[in-house]
Amino acid sequence: MSSIMDTHHVKQQLKSLVEDLPPELRRHILSFLPLSDLRNFVRASPYYHAQYREDRLYILRSSLYNTLSNVTIDAFAVHCSRSRKFIEARTPARVVKYLRDYRSLQLLDVSARMTEDNAIQMVGCYFRAIRPAIRQYVRYTAAKLNESIGVSPACGSTKLSSTEETRVVRGLYRLQLYSHLFSVGPHNGLGSGFITKDREAHLLGSSLFFADSEPWEVEEFWCVYLFAKTTYDEMLEYFRPEINRKLEPVTELLRYHHPQLSPTLSDLDGWYLREIVVDAYISRGLQMMSSIRNFLDDTGDLAAIKYRLLSHHGIGVNISYRSKLMQRLRYDKHPCEKDYLSAARDPLPFEGDSETRPSSAWTLTWSGTYSNLYGEYIPNKLREWGYVMWDEARIKDTGADKLLSSQLQAEWKGVDPRSRRR
Structure with missing residues (x-):
């Protein structure tokens, strides 16, 4: 006592x-x-x-950096692009200007421009949307990895290192930023994505979005995107008839303007309609996705989820298809320095886990050489377990390095996709 x-x-x-x-x-x-x-x-x-x-502004600003490190810039860009006013006023020229401003931002710029209200809202977003999404993403990918290597679902630690958390958080924020710039966005009543008849302008915006990111960072984006897409694909099965009815006026309009797409617009079984509907849902935000993931994990409210799905539907932009066009256009007509490094297969060995260097799995994928290919060139099987997110120790301890090699062999049949781009 x-x-x-x-x-x-x-x-x-x-x-x-x-x-x-x-x-x-x-x-x-x-x-x-x-x-x-x-x-x-x-x-x-x-x-x-x-x-x-x-001292709220000083303390919150410091704490945001302590938590997010350089991803604070992405968090600030997400915050500044979230407003209804910004999203309604989007044009190709404005989006391009915003992207150039965002890419030129330094941490000191963010610190100087961040107001107390900005900081409070960014912290709120982190706790409401980012933190739950991190937990759900790690739980989901750990289960997929264990399933793929044939071990018990409970095996393996889900506690993240600081570098692993940075990679996941960076992917989450950049998915949200892409949605604000190009798709429906978080506000109800904006029924379609940012659409222009000028395809070149659209592709320029997408190209600029990824331009200054290293290819392994772009893959972080695609890993998180696949997780979000899988979440909504699973959810749509619960409410397919109701959502199909809600979408009838939109599909009629799309058939009128794009008769060649009619076979893909019959209902949610049509690949094109499903892609653009799911992309619209993804753009509504991580908080909505997290609530749906909770339901799928048996911890959410079905009635609340149904209301949100039926009242927040819209037409997105088919991110995957646009990425394919953007990469092909860039590589064929406007190759950049990274494309030349990729074609030359410049050495890029693994040099330890770092926020700014490629992960072990990325260097294993490309045999220790530089590659500027991502998106359609990488099998989704790898993204299911978040291959680029994890530190070398996790990759080796779980046997994920052997899994990665076997999945690449099954998809690529021993032929490096860079060889097909020559």
């Missing part, structure tokens, strides 16, 4: 010492915490809560 009391006394003394620190030291301590720890700390102590309220 006395031992318990002694321990409690020591804890109280430590708490008193921490809370009695000068304000500038309390501020300094809070500025070094990631968001989850900051939230717990501020909730646990009225002294630190008061300090947080006094």
